[in-house]
Amino acid sequence: MKFSVLVAIVPEESEQAAIDAARDLGAGGITLMNARGISNNAKKTFFGLSYDGSQSVLLMVLEKGLSLQILKAIQAILMPDESDSKGLVFTLPLEHLAGIDTSQVEKFQQHLRETL
Template sequence: MKFSVLTAIVSEDYEQKVIDGARELGAGGITLLSGRGIGSDAKKTFFGMTYEGSQSIIIMVLEKGLSLEILKSIQTLIVDKKNNDSHGVVFTLPLEHLGGIDLSQLAKFEQHLKENL
């Protein structure tokens, strides 16, 4: 079984939507981190200081096929095609070695593979 690390960096407004969507598709453990970002078009605020807002960094270890499904789902949530705007970024990285994953989660990943073959 191959694994990927899926990372989504979204505004805090989208955090719960991303988590709920990932859980519905079979994600187990999810790690949340807080961050701040500076986009290419920084917004000017009080006394000329720039502020882009708080962001959530959402990290999941997933079976490779499931990570692609969840990535596509998150992409539809964060990309506004109508206004050609994005409210975050989502990407996966291949995972070579893994230890400490919950065995019940492994069973869920195996079941997902069987259902989608």
């Protein structure tokens, strides 16, 4: 079984929707981190300091096929009308893995059986 790491950088207000979409599609554990972004065009200025808003970074270890489904679901949240994206989502191949809960692997295997 091949695994991927899915990284989603979403605005705080979209965090719960992204989590719900991932969980509904079969993601088990999700690691959340708070982040601040700096873009090419600062969005707000407060006493001369630029502020682009707060983001959440979601990290997930997923079965490779499942990661693409979740990526597309989060993309739909970030780009609801195919205009400018409000975040970023991508996957990375995972070569070595230790410590994943065996029940999660069984869940991935069940998902594979259902989709094939």
